[in-house]
Amino acid sequence: MTNHSPTTRRIAKTILNGFDAYFADFQNITLGAKARFERAAWHEVHQANRERIDLYKTKVNQVLKLVHSVTSKDTGQLDLWREARAAYAQLIANHSNYEIAETFFNSVFCSQFQHDNIHDNYIFVKPSRAPDDKPLRDYSIYISYSGRDGLEYMIEDILNDYGFSVPWENQQRDIKNICAALRKAPLSGLENEKQLRVDMLESVFYRNKAAYLVGRMMFGGEVVPLILPCLNNGRGGIFVDTVLYNQDAASIVFSFTRSYFMVDAPIPSRFVRFLSTIMPLKERSELYNSIGFHKHGKTEFYRHVLAHMKVSNDKFVIAPGIKGMVMSVFTLPSYPVVFKVIKDKFDRPKTVTEEIVKEKYKFVSRSDRVGRMADTQEYTNFIFYRNRFSDELLEELKQLAPSKLHIDDKWVIIKHLYVERRMEPLNLYLQGASAEEVREAMEEYGNAIKQLAAANIFPGDMLLKNFGVTRHGRVVFYDYDELCPLTECNFRKIPEPQTAEQELSDKPWYTVDEMDVFPEEFRLFFSGNPEARKAFEEQHSDLYDYRYWQRLQERIRAGHIESAFPYRRKWRFKRSGSGALQK
Template sequence: MAKTILNGFRSYFADYLNSTLSAKARFEKADWHGVQQANVDRLEMYKAKVAQTVMYLGMVTNKDIADLDLWAESKKAYTQLVFNFPNFEIAETFFNSVFADLHDHDKINDDIIYVLSSHMIEAPAAEYSIFVRYEGDDRRDIFRRILKESEFSLPGEDIELDLDCILSVFCSEVTPNLIGSPDDLKFDLLESTFYRSKAAYMVGRVIDGDQTFPMAIVILNNEKGQLYVDTAIFNTDDLSVIFSFTRNHFMVDAPLPYQYAHFLKTLMPKKLDYEIYNSLGFPKHAKTEFYRQLVHHLDSSNDQFVIAPGIKGMVMTVFTLPSYNIVFKIIKDKFAPPKEVTHQIVRDKYRLVSRHDRIGRMADTQDFDNLVFPLDRFSPELLEELQKVAASTIEIRGDKLVIKHLYTERYMTPLNIYLETANDEQMRSAMEEYGNCIKQLAAANIFPGDMPLKNFGVTRHARVVFYDYDEIAALTDCNFRKIPQPRTEEEEMQAGTWYTVGPDDIFPEEFRLFFSGNTKARRMFEEMHSDLYDVDFWQGLQEKIRDGFVLDVFPYRRAKRFDRGKESGLEVFSD
């Protein structure tokens, strides 16, 4: 059984690496639709390999593969097989996934699966090299070598201009903060390039004695057979946004995942392990790391889960742990009118988000089945709420509470709550972000459906992000209409709407209602985004998407982009 599972893992990991190796060709061909499809295919690949391995397990033994004692023995054998594997942590998670395909999660036990890793978690051994080191006292020459020795096949559009721009940022952000001799700087560049959407990221670090600066050089394709540098990043906050939980996973050739994760963690120490693995394209292992971190946090804290602050939703009941920056979302048993969705529709919507380009505007979620919590960690008010609205999804077993299905998501301040204490400058910025969020989602072929302020959150970087997915739809499936004018006095005086409204009909003029009495915020919003009330804006976007348009949205501010004397033509959609 252990060998069969290991063979399944090797097959998955080989296909995973092949899918990432093809990212360079898609980027250089400007095959943006291929980029989107490759992301979906890679996610489906894992599920297919697990199912295939389960099938083979039933063929290699005449014993009952549901027997837990047999799994305990298999784990011991598997631990020996993956000992000193360079990708041991992903192999262990694959073992867990095969087990979970056959058993409920309430049977989780470290004797049977890898609740904890079999390896000591420590700094990687030095025998593996995942980066190239550049040294010398000529900064321009170093960056020239970095660009010239990259893996790209296409030529640079204007490498001297690229170097001018990179050095300008380096001299303003790094040079003033150096503590050692400028001649002793070391530049470490990860061997593999990170690909996502329409950009390629060369990621590394600048070492100045005991201090380290992150480094990311962002490469774009001008779609005329040439590449150019769009920006260079040398600070932790900006790099953290590039690796944000609101962004899709990267395509990166990382045969040594733990080493890559450790390297990135030194550049972004506030990032948790599961966030790093998620960015690297290992969402299943990210779930493993998240669960381990949750268990550790529960063991080292004593506060109780409580109902999440804010306006309660009609589809989800949401709770949180005050000491933990995560929300937990459970689908309610029944939905109050006018909601007409089902449990399966809601799950399908969340699945769609997990496979769509989130463009920095939709929060990543993880779903869990049969997650077990200590019962005494739930406040009486929350427990009463769960029993009232989601009784079919929870089960009390002694001193444990089993939640049969839930989603986890990073906690953000709901936009309506944020505005209550925001000053005028913060409010204006939030309203600009709110409009940009809606526009960028729309340009990525996502219509949020339900757009009240409470369905959007504000991150610690003051970005506005959408997080309520039960009514999202493809923009191209929507029918945007103007509200018809009444033709008679009787129609004008009629209660309710006198005209017919189809299930896909949307009236942008009604979007003003989402501000719920916050007139100051609405005025600011309309100064910047009144075009969202116009049917022509939405229908124009639909036409562009049907013609094959793929959105440019990059994870840094417009001011960070190098001035190359060009107009992007997409400023309305940029950050």
């Protein structure tokens, strides 16, 4: 083992102690999720989510101050951090969460150097060791169940083992519903239930108003998700709302458009590895994000991008679609994300500032995204190979965002950008869509607006180009520069003209304040697409009525929190006999 100076050992120990303290506080907030769910304390749920997100930056700043206090040396010296990194690597060699501890070290370093000097000599650009590849059966994060005594007995054992402090509303009804749904499901190989094995994660996944029991079914060589969403009826009873049993359904539950779960995961990497077995198409970065470790998710994403660059040769290009007034957006065709850079000057008639745009994105990161807003990761000094940029893209960035760029013969460094999952812009999707696909997309578009509004979010600019279509066909909002809390808007009806001159005027003849919104004007969002407008109005014409929005504002101000389901409402079980509480 290499000897390090007392100073660098103190720095390394200080950062590791800080990480352990952060992780303990993170876990304590998370562990409160069970009681919040059982008490139906939904406002506390949202507050806890915000507290847990904000915790990371608070702890990093505290630790950096402590680092300054434990040494008299200049903490701006890179050689000091080179040695501290080596000492830290030794300290975490046997740490069960070494990979997240590495990310914490990186964050402290980046806070010291304002995200400059990003190099594996000073931080953990690459992991300090290979991932732990022990087989999952050696882990104690799940319980295995056998179907040898019949499906009903197995499901009953599963529900009983979770030990909620609130009784089941009607457990026998739920067992019957689950078994009936699984027997009707198109699951080839499940003919012999006695050969079925189910592994259920011991920890419950809490989010918004639901608790998710998450596991996997194994039969005939197949591995299939088994997810049981549980809801609280608000009267002291819990019920299973549906059963989900395919990869697409599981992927939507763990979607990048959803808020992070609260789940007791003492060793997150083991949970990520388990979840990968039921959602093999999801990247590790997405799974870390989904369970609340979004900062390490950023690290995993960056490492994955670097690895992808080594095995691909296509170039970054301007993203397809109508160009935005605020952002320059580019993508790598072989990689499913977009990179968004704030322009130095915004196109007219945009009046927001760069700081306002950044605040909007921060607002989204701390909000309930209800499955309708893309999770966005913010990066500083993101490094790219120059030879991977198309000439057209480089010229656009030089023209529109020169203050964000540092370019030399080898590198393009973008000083600030956002990374988002790539989706097909809704306006482009509609161009090649069939009549039925147009109708379904317009139903989704209207649902997205309504669900965001119910979560107290008004998109502002609702042009079709600001929404994307996911691979699951869901419509998601991704342009945040004009969104705001719904309760801050003033929804009005356009006044009737009093004179012929007013009726013929091409400009508003009435006063319009900054927060005034006229829902009648939403028809303009379908300019040039009468088919989409017709499909929208057949399904969502209520959105043109200012009174719809005012009623929603009243509900929000009265403290009502809407339910947002990550599955189709038609999949929900019927709850006959819901009045009888079962012990």
